[in-house]
Amino acid sequence: MFSTALRYRLERELGLAVTHCSSMAAVRAIFQGDAPEFVLAVLDLNLPDAPNCEALDYVISKGIAPLVFTGSFSDATRDHILAKNVLDYVVKDNPAAIQQLVLAVDRILTSGKTQVLVVDSDPESLQRQVSLIAKQRFQIIAVESGAAALDALDSHGGIDMVVCDLALSDMNGFDLLGEIRQRHGDDAVRVVGLSTSEDRMVAARFLRAGGDEYIQKPFLVEEFNSRIFHVAAIQKRVQSLHRIAARDYLTDIYNRRYFFEAGPRLVDQALRRGEPMSIAILDIDHFKRLNDTYGHEVGDIVLKAISRRLKHRVGDRHLLARLGGEEFGIIFNGLPLEEALDYCERLRQELAAQPINADGEPLTITVSAGLAAISGRETFDNYLNAADQFLYMAKHAGRNRVFSELSLMSALAS
Incomplete structure (x- = not known):
């Protein structure tokens, strides 16, 4: 009964290809030929022809990550399977067991997309946490100081979670938490605090300061894994909502709101690292006249086409948004003014050289x-206003051109 219901839910809800084996002999038969590449094994510890965990040992020997789903369980069994580095276990002791297993499978298969930064100044403690988190297939970056953690957050894009001991060698965890929130905001990265302190107010202070979870050392492996998985799941849901809120509904590139949220953080990171950065505002020439002549439907086609081309050209290195x-x-990112000017010139030329097909009519845009x-620390609006002033000059000079301080200096020199 369990196997039929479980297979149905894994296939229908998670879209997985499931191979069911009711015996140890069936498991061995699969690997006698060209076996498919399995990413996960969900197994019972007691099969009719393998009552003593033989199936667990066998799938581990084949390099397949195991998730135990069994009705026979005790403290001794728990210690035995955890020693074999199973990903997790679910006991068939309640009606919700299948739901718990489906959630566990989903967690495990999506955890590989989650980056975790582990921070601990005690090498032994650091290694233990890394080992536990690695078993769950998270991508891991490990450092031994708060300063190294902040550098990692700046230099490694996409870190989803920080797991930090509160007693670091160069700063306490509260100071690290404050720096993370100041530099990256409240939702960009989740922060989990660890401490040996038995003072319950430490946990309360950490959570009130903006921490997302607190785990007291020493901890049970199951507690640690469950809390880390829970925080990771919340982060993925928040990121999904942010992705929806950050996109422009028409062009599917970033919108104005995201540009003004992410832009200041990117500028702050660049200034701290001493890296060059430039900002541009692009405007489609005579767009109002195009709308009046061809209608808003054609105007939308042009906006989508320009956005696709800009997105293809700009890629992920730089931040593009429809304002x-x-x-x-x-x-x-990383482009001084002269290089950014060359980049914008190439963009302008490429856009002008590729007419847009609008209802069968090629339009040169x-x-x-x-x-x-x-180059200096100012408000984000000041940078944007400077680019806007140069855009005004480009329009005033006849359109279809890029203006910057370098253009102005060249014009004055001539």
């Missing part, structure tokens, strides 16, 4: 751009 109407913003360097 509103026919206006786009780009933050160039040009853009104007204003570009400014980000």
Whole structure:
């Protein structure tokens, strides 16, 4: 009964290809030929022809990660299977067992997409946490100080969670938490605190300061895994909602709101690292006239086409967003003004050279751009206003061109 219901739910709810074996002989038969590549084994410890965990040992020998689902369980069994590095276990002791197993499978298969930064100044403690988290297939970065953690967050994009001991060699966990929240905001990364303190107020202070979870040492493996998985699941849901909220409904690139949320953080990181950065505003030339002549439907086609081309050209290295109407913003990571100017010129030329097919009619679309360097600590609006002023000059000079401080200096020199 369990196997039929479980297979149905794994296939229908998670979209998995499931192979069912009712005996140890059936398991061995699969591997006698060209066996498919299995990413996970869900197994009972007691099969009719393998009552003593033989199936567990066998799938481990084949390099398959095991998840135990069994009705025969005791403290001794728990210690035995945990020593064999199983991913997790679910006991068939209640009506919700199948639901718990489906959730466990989903957690395990999605954990490989989660990056965890582990911070602990005690090498032995650090290694233990890394070992536990690695078993759950998370991607791991391990460091031994708060300063190294902050550097890792700046240099490694996409860290989802920080697991840190509160007693670090160079700062306490509260200071690290404060720096993370100041630099990266409240939702960009989840922070889990660990401590040997028996003072319950430590946990309360950490959570009130913006921490997402607190685990007291020493901890049970199951407690540690469950709390880490829970925080990771929350982060993935939050990220999914943020992705929806950050996209422009028409063009599917980032929207104005995200540009103004992420932009200041990117600028702050670049200034701390001493890296160059530039900001540009692009505007489609004569867009109002295009709308009046061809209608808003064609205007939407043009906006989508320009957005696709910009997204393809800009990629993930730089931040591209639709600021509103026919206006786009780009933050160039790691590009000084001169290189960013060359980049914008190439963008402008490529866009003008590729007519857009709108209801069977090719339309040549040009853009104007204003570009400014980000070289000192100012408000984000100031950088944007500088680029906007150069955009105005580009429009005033005849459109279909890029203006920056370098362009202005060149014009004055001539």
